[in-house]
Amino acid sequence: MTSPSLTASKNASSLESLLRPTHFVSELRSRKKAQALDELAAALATAGVTRSPEIVAELLREREALGSTGVGKGIAVPHARSTLIAERAVLVARSQKGIDFDATDGGPVHLVFLVVAPPMERDPIYLKVLADVVRAVRLSRTRQRLADAPDFDTVREILIHAAAE
């Protein structure tokens, strides 16, 4: 039988390895979805994940036009695989005032998890990371702790534990 701690560790591993201090925006300036995606793509470029933030932002907008990734309860998980992404990455960003993200519940988005990857045809790790992120923020107390966290290290700890629960 697999021990609970081993299972928890396995569950967290994909997301854990992608959470980096360079991939964190403590407070987004933008209040609208399109501008927020530009800001996120620019942050990816600063973190060295892409050298073409404009094209990546366009792709993210196209993904949003397909259907919103604002899943409700203040959470959005924009995501895409792109030729111009060098490595899998998760960028965590917060907005105290909230972003109009066309979320499914119509509410503003306060926590954004941008998930990107190179364009592998089937990428189980990319899919697992998406699932890990959604699972990690399913509890309202976790979302509140993430919003209140003073720094990236605290955000990281909260996410790792929540994804492993």
Added chain:
Amino acid sequence: MPPLNEQLDALVTLQDIDLMLRDSRDPEMATHETRLGFARENVKGLEQTRERLRRQIDEPLLRTYERMSQKIPRLVVPVEGRVCQGCKMSLPTSGVGRTTPGTTIENCENCGRILYRI
């Protein structure tokens, strides 16, 4: 028709949109995303974007893409530090300087992929 470097930008986006469309038509992928709460209702809009991008690309380049992308996954690849990101082989230095990036279509001599210089 836009300059070649703009056509290559459109081609890269087209390749990524094609992957997104394949995901949308893949029942397993679509189910996975729907279960996570992500909406995917406007595939028609994505198809219209694809058409718009196609119109920005010269016919011979578009034909090459549509023919070769059936055989070679990730046909258009970036070049990083003279390395083709498709096959990871170094591009021969003899080719460097022979053409100005963005003025001719360059293919990797090893794998044949279309090279995209950022």
